Amino acid sequence: MRIAWLELRRRPSRFVTATAILALLATLLMLLGGLLDGLLGGSTSAVAAQRGDLLVFSSTAEKSFVRSRIPPAQQATVAQVPGVAEVGGIGVAQLAARVPGKGPRDLADVALFGYELAPRGVPAPPGPGEAYADSSLERKGVRTGVTIEVGPARTPIRIVGTVNGLSYSDHGTLWSSADTWRTTINANLPEAGVGPGVFQALVVRVDPGADATAVAGRIDRATGGATESLTVSDAVDAIPGVSQQRSTFNQIIGVTVVIAVVVVALFFALLTVERTVLYGVLKALGATSGTLFGGVVLQGVVVTAIATAVGAGIALLLAAVIPPGTIPYTLLASRVLSSALFLLFAAIFGCVFSLRRVLRIDPASAIGGGQ
Amino acid sequence: MTTVGQEQEQPPRPALEMVGVRKIYKMGDEEVVALDHATLMIGADEVVALLGPSGSGKTTLCSIAGGLLAPTAGSVVVGGQDITGYNAKRLAKFRQETVGFVFQSVNLVPFLTARENLLVVDQLGRRTGKAARDRADQLLEELGLADRRDNLPSQLSGGQRQRVAIGRSLMNEPQLVLFDEPTSALDTELGEQVMELIRTEMKSRGTAAVVVTHDERIVHYTDRTMHITDGVLHA
Numbered sequence: 001m002r003i004a005w006l007e008l009r010r011r012p013s014r015f016v017t018a019t020a021i022l023a024l025l026a027t028l029l030m031l032l033g034g035l036l037d038g039l040l041g042g043s044t045s046a047v048a049a050q051r052g053d054l055l056v057f058s059s060t061a062e063k064s065f066v067r068s069r070i071p072p073a074q075q076a077t078v079a080q081v082p083g084v085a086e087v088g089g090i091g092v093a094q095l096a097a098r099v100p101g102k103g104p105r106d107l108a109d110v111a112l113f114g115y116e117l118a119p120r121g122v123p124a125p126p127g128p129g130e131a132y133a134d135s136s137l138e139r140k141g142v143r144t145g146v147t148i149e150v151g152p153a154r155t156p157i158r159i160v161g162t163v164n165g166l167s168y169s170d171h172g173t174l175w176s177s178a179d180t181w182r183t184t185i186n187a188n189l190p191e192a193g194v195g196p197g198v199f200q201a202l203v204v205r206v207d208p209g210a211d212a213t214a215v216a217g218r219i220d221r222a223t224g225g226a227t228e229s230l231t232v233s234d235a236v237d238a239i240p241g242v243s244q245q246r247s248t249f250n251q252i253i254g255v256t257v258v259i260a261v262v263v264v265a266l267f268f269a270l271l272t273v274e275r276t277v278l279y280g281v282l283k284a285l286g287a288t289s290g291t292l293f294g295g296v297v298l299q300g301v302v303v304t305a306i307a308t309a310v311g312a313g314i315a316l317l318l319a320a321v322i323p324p325g326t327i328p329y330t331l332l333a334s335r336v337l338s339s340a341l342f343l344l345f346a347a348i349f350g351c352v353f354s355l356r357r358v359l360r361i362d363p364a365s366a367i368g369g370g371q
Numbered sequence: 372m373t374t375v376g377q378e379q380e381q382p383p384r385p386a387l388e389m390v391g392v393r394k395i396y397k398m399g400d401e402e403v404v405a406l407d408h409a410t411l412m413i414g415a416d417e418v419v420a421l422l423g424p425s426g427s428g429k430t431t432l433c434s435i436a437g438g439l440l441a442p443t444a445g446s447v448v449v450g451g452q453d454i455t456g457y458n459a460k461r462l463a464k465f466r467q468e469t470v471g472f473v474f475q476s477v478n479l480v481p482f483l484t485a486r487e488n489l490l491v492v493d494q495l496g497r498r499t500g501k502a503a504r505d506r507a508d509q510l511l512e513e514l515g516l517a518d519r520r521d522n523l524p525s526q527l528s529g530g531q532r533q534r535v536a537i538g539r540s541l542m543n544e545p546q547l548v549l550f551d552e553p554t555s556a557l558d559t560e561l562g563e564q565v566m567e568l569i570r571t572e573m574k575s576r577g578t579a580a581v582v583v584t585h586d587e588r589i590v591h592y593t594d595r596t597m598h599i600t601d602g603v604l605h606a
Contacts, residue, residue, distance in 0.1 A: 002494055003480065010482045281478040284439055285539075286467030286495045288460065363466070364439040 003282075004295030008302055015299070018267040019307050025260045026311025026343055029253060033335040034315060036249035038328030043245070044236045046111065046168040049119040050090070052203035053212040055235040056219060059228045063238035065092050065200045072197035074223055078204065081222045083215040085207045088117030089178060089199030093185040093192070094171055095151040099141040108140035111171040112150060112157070114181020117203050122163050125177040132161040137172035139325050150174075151188025169239070170328075204229070257342045264304065264350025268296055272354040276361055283363035293358050297351045304347035308340045383415040384451050386547045386579030387436055392445030394431050394602075405431040407602040408445070413547070416577040418570055420590050423599035429583045430551065432599065436581060437470045437549045438462040450546030467496030471540030471548035471578075475555055478536070479524040485535045486511060486520040492542035503542070510538040514568070530561045537565075537572060548573065550582040554589060566592040 061068030079087045091114045096107040118124055133142045147158040166173045186193040206215045216229035237243050279292050319331040394406040406428045413419050423429040434440040438454050446455045450469055479488045486507050493503035511520050514534045524532055540548045554562030570592045573580045590596045598605045
């Protein structure tokens with residue numbers, strides 16, 4: 001191990017090529033992850049931020065807010081189900097809004113939510129005709145104090161505060177009371193109108209320690225199969241396009257990890273071939289294959305760690321310089337960590353390909369034996 | 372005859388005893404006998420030359436004596452330790468602790484200094500730390516390399532590299548040191564100096580040595596010469 005470490009320190013130039021290629025792969029991995037998280041955040045962050053364990057849709061809605069309707073009686077039934085701690089209605093309407101000072105064609109696409117249980121980062125519902133606006137709408141002029149006109153009926157909504165990082169289907173969100181949402185949807189989308197007390201879905205918090213999946217089953221049985229209850233993460237995946245985006249990006253990320261494995265495997269296989277004589281001598285002096293392989297893994301891990309640090313630096317730099325709202329790029333700490341773990345796996349797995357070669361080196365080769 | 376109160380002096384234990392050692396390689400359906408019933412004994416501080424042409428089996432004999440190869444038949448005892456049935460792991464430990472090697476092309480680790488090349492032996496084996504560092508410094512001093520201890524092999528002359536290799540072979544205080552063509556890469560004068568050094572170092576430490584060579588001139592520096600031809604050893 002010490003010999004391998006000294007080689008890294010004294011002959012860094014030998015490892016520059018592999019480090020550079022792995023740094024590019026690390027950058028690509030984090031860039032892809034950042035794009036995926038950015039895209040998913042733009043589509044799902046408003047749903048993912050719900051402070052609940054379950055989302056309840058009507059069973060015929062195919063997990064869609066637009067098609068789902070939950071009448072007050074059903075909400076009351078759900079509230080009585082054992083294991084349910086709290087229930088709040090939620091609904092959303094996607095509309096275009098006119099912004100003061102902007103031209104008639106320069107509309108802001110908004111997703112207006114009406115809610116009872118406040119999601120993470122959102123205060124309690126505001127007063128009638130008021131809403132909190134997501135900060136992503138600021139570049140469209142939607143900021144605290146302005147009154148925008150929503151939809152073709154030009155329903156006035158006054159912005160009374162700002163929330164951060166909450167989007168839905170790539171629309172910036174507005175968060176209003178249930179009554180404001182109903183008034184707005186009925187005025188602007190009469191074909192999708194909702195009656196008094198009706199919501200599109202319910203956010204359910206279960207009792208502490210209760211099994212959310214079991215509670216979901218009880219809710220659906222209690223409503224006689226009129227509802228379909230999902231965990232919040234399943235509801236996020238049910239948003240149109242989310243699974244496809246995730247699947248596509250994960251496949252590209254998977255291929256990138258495989259390429260990293262191949263790079264590490266090829267590089268260290270070549271180094272091992274180069275070191276056949278040296279390893280023969282060290283084995284003759286008493287080194288075990290395990291010791292030598294440990295050195296290879298150490299070098300692989302150190303090279304990959306340096307490459308990952310460089311890749312993370314570049315990815316963070318990109319996150320800092322990309323103007324907000326231009327490219328859906330969100331670099332999360334969890335993404336950097338998972339990319340680092342993927343690359344660490346690639347380093348160790350790649351080195352394993354050198355193990356057979358190390359095992360096969362005959363110590364007798366050091367003095368020309370075995371002939 | 373021994374009298375009461377007088378300790379009986381034990382004869383020194385041989386450094387190497389090989390009895391009826393055979394080594395057969397399989398090459399396809401054919402068997403090649405590389406070493407044929409070799410029997411020899413080398414005393415505790417004996418320096419022996421092993422002469423033979425290329426392919427005669429001298430390297431095979433040396434490899435078996437050093438625990439690098441397992442014999443097909445026969446027994447091998449080094450410093451009183453019967454290594455005949457040792458597996459790869461025990462042989463590795465045996466090599467760490469009991470024998471020293473000096474290879475034909477020296478084969479120092481190129482990115483380690485002279486001192487670190489000596490310390491490799493300790494790092495692979497007993498890990499005695501300061502004791503090993505002191506021993507490395509002492510060996511380098513004795514070999515006239517004290518002022519070269521921090522030089523890389525590329526900064527040393529051929530003779531200096533050979534001396535570092537000799538120092539490395541002595542780091543684990545071996546019972547037996549095996550020299551594989553130690554003078555083949557050196558000119559005559561340097562070769563003689565190295566052989567003189569080998570003899571002096573072995574004799575001063577009471578360590579046995581086998582010097583594998585095809586150079587008849589070095590026999591002047593050894594106590595005994597053995598010849599090997601077609602795998603058959605002639606005393």
